[in-house]
Amino acid sequence: MKSIITISLICCMLLSRCNLLHGHKLKHHFYEKTCPNAESIVLAGVKKAQQQEARLPASLLRLHFHDCFVQGCDASVLLDDAANFTGEKTSNPNNGSARGFEVIDQIKAEMERRCRGVVSCADILAIIARDAVVLSGGKPWKVQLGRRDSLTANRTASNQFIPAPTSNVTTLIAKFKAVGLSAKDMVTLSGAHTIGQARCTAFSQRLYNQSGTGKPDPTINKGFLQSLQQLCPQAAAAGNSNFLAPLDLRTPTHFDNRYYLNLQAGKGLLNSDEVLYTTPGFTKKYVRKYGCDKEEFFDSFRKSMIKMGSIKPLTGKKGEIRNNCRFTNSGL
Numbered sequence: 292m293k294s295i296i297t298i299s300l301i302c303c304m305l306l307s308r309c310n311l312l313h314g315h316k317l318k319h320h321f322y323e324k325t326c327p328n329a330e331s332i333v334l335a336g337v338k339k340a341q342q343q344e345a346r347l348p349a350s351l352l353r354l355h356f357h358d359c360f361v362q363g364c365d366a367s368v369l370l371d372d373a374a375n376f377t378g379e380k381t382s383n384p385n386n387g388s389a390r391g392f393e394v395i396d397q398i399k400a401e402m403e404r405r406c407r408g409v410v411s412c413a414d415i416l417a418i419i420a421r422d423a424v425v426l427s428g429g430k431p432w433k434v435q436l437g438r439r440d441s442l443t444a445n446r447t448a449s450n451q452f453i454p455a456p457t458s459n460v461t462t463l464i465a466k467f468k469a470v471g472l473s474a475k476d477m478v479t480l481s482g483a484h485t486i487g488q489a490r491c492t493a494f495s496q497r498l499y500n501q502s503g504t505g506k507p508d509p510t511i512n513k514g515f516l517q518s519l520q521q522l523c524p525q526a527a528a529a530g531n532s533n534f535l536a537p538l539d540l541r542t543p544t545h546f547d548n549r550y551y552l553n554l555q556a557g558k559g560l561l562n563s564d565e566v567l568y569t570t571p572g573f574t575k576k577y578v579r580k581y582g583c584d585k586e587e588f589f590d591s592f593r594k595s596m597i598k599m600g601s602i603k604p605l606t607g608k609k610g611e612i613r614n615n616c617r618f619t620n621s622g623l
């Protein structure tokens with residue numbers, strides 16, 4: 292008995308030492324003493340944004356994803372171009388489609404008024420993502436906090452790590468694995484496409500020239516194909532049309548599991564969506580499961596969001612707490 296206690300004591304000491312060596316862990320109550328209203332300040336800002344424009348929660352949720360996949364969740368995506376680096380806002384995945392930055396500016400400004408120099412932009416983005424889901428009808432979770440903000444951004448890495456909408460399942464799984472997320476996380480987090488919009492340019496190859504065949508993607512539902520071709524004429528598609536289609540054609544502002552039912556009906560919008568169902572194997576199984584079990588989807592989504600939100604955070608003394616999410620404090 293005594294030796295068991297001794298061993299577990301030693302284990303505890305070793306573990307906490309490891310923790311010290313590897314930096315600090317994120318925790319839910321991080322701002323309990325320093326800014327107890329942090330989460331309510333964010334929620335008010337996201338609510339206001341949603342009232343302004345029903346699409347904004349989707350746009351904001353996407354920013355957290357595009358942040359975490361590039362150097363970890365460090366608010367690098369929010370930085371404007373600076374003297375010594377080019378920001379990520381003009382990377383292929385972001386240029387012309389990343390949006391909602393003004394909402395973050397407003398929330399951050401209010402945060403600075405109430406708790407100056409305390410709450411990081413990376414944490415604000417993680418809280419915003421949760422609130423975007425909840426205000427759209429999804430299930431809440433406790434956001435882990437304590438991230439700090441990067442001193443730099445990396446457009447090359449944004450191009451490299453964020454998957455393209457033309458991706459097949461192999462590529463999607465590989466890109467998620469590269470940041471420590473599983474194939475299941477990938478299918479689950481793709482369910483974020485239950486809200487929001489995409490430009491024709493993100494899917495027009497499917498309508499006219501899938502994989503260079505000169506023909507539409509045969510897996511698209513015929514009626515759905517026709518309506519998309521009407522929205523995105525070939526000429527406009529060639530000229531990078533900015534017309535928008537909902538990612539979930541049935542309930543584009545409601546966070547639910549309809550996305551997975553759409554895929555099963557050949558009504559997924561992006562190639563990266565539809566292949567989750569049309570490619571035989573593991574991903575298809577989860578599309579079926581989530582399609583018939585909303586609770587299971589919500590539960591998995593919560594877990595995968597927490598996992599995505601924990602990708603390589605800057606903690607302790609690394610990075611900084613930015614005053615303005617668009618610039619590093621040194622202004623370089």
Ligand code: HEM
Nearest residue numbers: 349350353356388454455456480483487488489490493563
């Ligand atoms: C699995 C790989 C993914 C790919 C290939 C992908 C690709 C895309 C593309 C191409 C768009 C439309 C951009 C445009 O208009 O050009 C989009 C929109 C969106 N994505 Fe993803 N995405 C993926 C995963 C995710 C994840 C993990 C999330 C969040 C957890 C997410 C959230 C969103 C949201 C909410 C929108 C709509 C944004 C808006 O309306 O402004 N996506 N995605």
Ligand SMILES: *[C@@H]1O[C@H](CO)[C@@H](O)[C@H](O)[C@H]1NC(C)=O
Nearest residue numbers: 380381382383385386387531
């Ligand atoms: C971003 O989009 C704008 C407007 O379409 C375009 O002029 C610019 O060249 C693009 N930038 C990059 C880096 O692709």
Ligand SMILES: *[C@@H]1O[C@H](CO)[C@@H](O)[C@H](O)[C@H]1NC(C)=O
Nearest residue numbers: 375376442443444619621623
């Ligand atoms: C840009 O300058 C900041 C501040 O000196 C520095 O921390 C950062 O690493 C620099 N970034 C690049 C890409 O050189």
Ligand SMILES: *[C@@H]1O[C@H](CO)[C@@H](O)[C@H](O)[C@H]1NC(C)=O
Nearest residue numbers: 443444445446447448449451
């Ligand atoms: C930016 O990302 C690229 C691709 O991942 C990497 O090779 C490069 O070292 C990064 N640049 C900086 C300054 O971190």
Ligand SMILES: *[C@@H]1O[C@H](CO)[C@@H](O)[C@H](O)[C@H]1NC(C)=O
Nearest residue numbers: 457458459460461462463570
């Ligand atoms: C998936 O896409 C990648 C990159 O375009 C390609 O190299 C690979 O052959 C594709 N895999 C399958 C199974 O189609």
Ligand SMILES: *[C@@H]1O[C@H](CO)[C@@H](O)[C@H](O)[C@H]1NC(C)=O
Nearest residue numbers: 499500501502503504505506
């Ligand atoms: C389809 O795309 C391929 C390359 O992917 C190209 O060679 C071909 O000309 C395109 N066909 C049409 C009809 O646009």
